[in-house]
Amino acid sequence: MVAATGQVRAEDHPARLRSPGIVLGVGLGGFVDGILLHQILQWHHMLSSTDTDNIGVKYYSPLTVPGLEMNTLWDGLFHTVCWLAVLTGIALLYARVTHRRRQVWRSRVLWGWMLVGWGLFNLVEGVIDHHILGIHHVHGGPYQLWWDLAFLVLGALLVAGGYLLQRGGHGSAEPRST
Template sequence: MTPSQSRPAHNVWSGVLFGVGLIAFVDEAVFHQLLHWHHFYDRGTPAAGLISDGIFHAFSWFATIAGLFLFADLRRRGALRLRRWIGGVLTGAGAFQLYDGIVHHKWMGIHQIRYVDDLLPYDLTWNISAAVILVIGIVLVVVTRPSRAAVRERA
């Protein structure tokens, strides 16, 4: 395999995009639509909340499709490294969920996970699960990176 066929970074970025799109889709479908816990933007009218959900949903699909296009290209080139790609998926999903929990929920306050008196159990569950997913993803990405010797051999 030539160095151009290996594409270790493309495996990660394809996975990250897919992971961001996947977790955003799950968030939107489960917490916004099925459970009605919140909208993407809850600081305005219900109509603004629905519009923000639609934009958020479109974003999730753009990220998912972009990740899958890169995935298809990796498969076509014979450069797909599934464990590395899964590491990227988990890294993207965990990073997005942690960003959502810290930046959107706490720093910007555009919505909460759920509107109840005691948010702490929800915040802890959301952010700790995000951190666990992120750490597992990063570990997979690190352990599947090509060794320097393998890179020199291919060159």
């Protein structure tokens, strides 16, 4: 849609929401992982599997006070990166929308790209931390491989679902005019 000034507005172009949506999704997906799996369920911390990792990081048992302190520090650094991703995503979004900001937040395009970002977080973090580095797993124990694979499947489903969701939308929450 062309504004009264003759300029095309950013929120009328779904592609303009791709980067902010993905970056927001990465940050928010990281927060879900850190808050749910690290803190509430306490299934793992950033360094909780370094006794069996693939790169030789010193082991800090989360069952001891010093080990838990080190794992908590690294969890905090992880959350700092998530927070910076969310701030960056918000800044990108703010820079790309000029009007109807409330409607952009209801846009299937933005939410679809945020799901893609969350899925990308799961896939990258899952492959690197769980499989390549082996510094932690979703849920340690005899079935940890299955938990790690399920995390990757969830990531792939989030990417696919988010992509499909955004394809059916447009840049604002208003229906397209014909």
